[in-house]
Amino acid sequence: MVPANRTVHETPxxxxxxxxxxxEWLQALAxxxxxxDAALARLHEMLVRIARGEVARRGPRLRITGPELDDLAYxxxxxxxxxxxxxxxxFRGESRFTTWAYKFVIFEVSAKVGRHFWRNPxxxxxxxxxxxxxxxxxxxxAQEAEWRDLLAALGxxxxxxxxxxxxxxxxxxxxxxxxxxxxxxxxASSRNAIYKMLFDARRKLRAALAANGYLGHxxxxxx
Amino acid sequence: MNGWSAxxxxxxxxxxxxxxxxxxxxxxxxxxxxxxxxxAEQRYPGIAAHLRACGPCGxxxxxxxxxxxxxxx
Numbered sequence: 001m002v003p004a005n006r007t008v009h010e011t012p013x014x015x016x017x018x019x020x021x022x023x024e025w026l027q028a029l030a031x032x033x034x035x036x037d038a039a040l041a042r043l044h045e046m047l048v049r050i051a052r053g054e055v056a057r058r059g060p061r062l063r064i065t066g067p068e069l070d071d072l073a074y075x076x077x078x079x080x081x082x083x084x085x086x087x088x089x090x091f092r093g094e095s096r097f098t099t100w101a102y103k104f105v106i107f108e109v110s111a112k113v114g115r116h117f118w119r120n121p122x123x124x125x126x127x128x129x130x131x132x133x134x135x136x137x138x139x140x141x142a143q144e145a146e147w148r149d150l151l152a153a154l155g156x157x158x159x160x161x162x163x164x165x166x167x168x169x170x171x172x173x174x175x176x177x178x179x180x181x182x183x184x185x186x187x188a189s190s191r192n193a194i195y196k197m198l199f200d201a202r203r204k205l206r207a208a209l210a211a212n213g214y215l216g217h218x219x220x221x222x223x
Numbered sequence: 224m225n226g227w228s229a230x231x232x233x234x235x236x237x238x239x240x241x242x243x244x245x246x247x248x249x250x251x252x253x254x255x256x257x258x259x260x261x262x263a264e265q266r267y268p269g270i271a272a273h274l275r276a277c278g279p280c281g282x283x284x285x286x287x288x289x290x291x292x293x294x295x296x
Binding site: 001035058095102106134138143151181199205216 | 269292
């Protein structure tokens with residue numbers, strides 16, 4: 001993974017020229033604009049629509065239903081509107097304004113869904129459920145003797161190769177099926193930090209399994 | 224695909240992966256490119272690598288793309 005402090009060539013070189021619709025939004029949302037309240041109300045209405053669409057899209061995979069799901073959408077839209085008005089000076093016209101704005105409401109939905117997980121988690125954070133793994137990766141019962149050996153090697157690598165923090169993240173997400181955003185909320189961390197820990201854990205575990213002949217060595221030039 | 228290759232694929236990492244922070248910082252730009260049919264993956268290979276590997280960021284990408292496409296219709 002690219003270190004956070006290393007510059008990568010994936011940043012826009014200059015701010016793009018605003019499209020007409022985005023320019024209208026910026027003008028209407030300016031603090032001096034007499035129509036600002038109307039623009040805020042219109043934006044809020046759009047954010048509610050996007051939030052409701054997003055929770056409906058994710059709905060089948062969530063353990064949230066009915067009015068609670070609608071509440072989550074309204075809260076996400078309200079919090080997104082606050083974030084947008086607070087950060088509007090950071091909008092540089094590299095996308096349409098509405099795409100930039102919708103990003104905030106999608107993020108709010110993710111964060112709220114992650115926090116909601118702990119209302120009824122159903123999994124203890126401190127126990128490692130290795131029995132989930134065969135099902136998760138689709139190991140076939142007919143080949144149990146072989147994959148039992150592989151999973152035992154994986155278990156040893158988890159114990160010996162990972163730091164305590166990496167092990168805890170791996171156990172929670174991979175063995176106990178805790179959603180990454182839920183773990184972020186529980187540990188008061190960031191998605192980037194948890195992902196980085198899991199990324200490093202995956203890299204170490206694969207290297208250990210390859211070194212012991214369980215997986216082939218990577219010849220693609222990627223670790 | 225059997226369990227062996229699924230585990231291998233899960234453990235395999237891509238050094239181009241930019242991580243969540245940068246991918247989310249630029250998600251709106253990436254999504255507008257995808258929605259416009261532009262070669263976003265070629266322009267931002269590190270973001271593409273991240274979205275393939277990170278479930279939550281991939282979910283946010285799908286959600287934002289669906290929102291943008293929904294507005295177009």
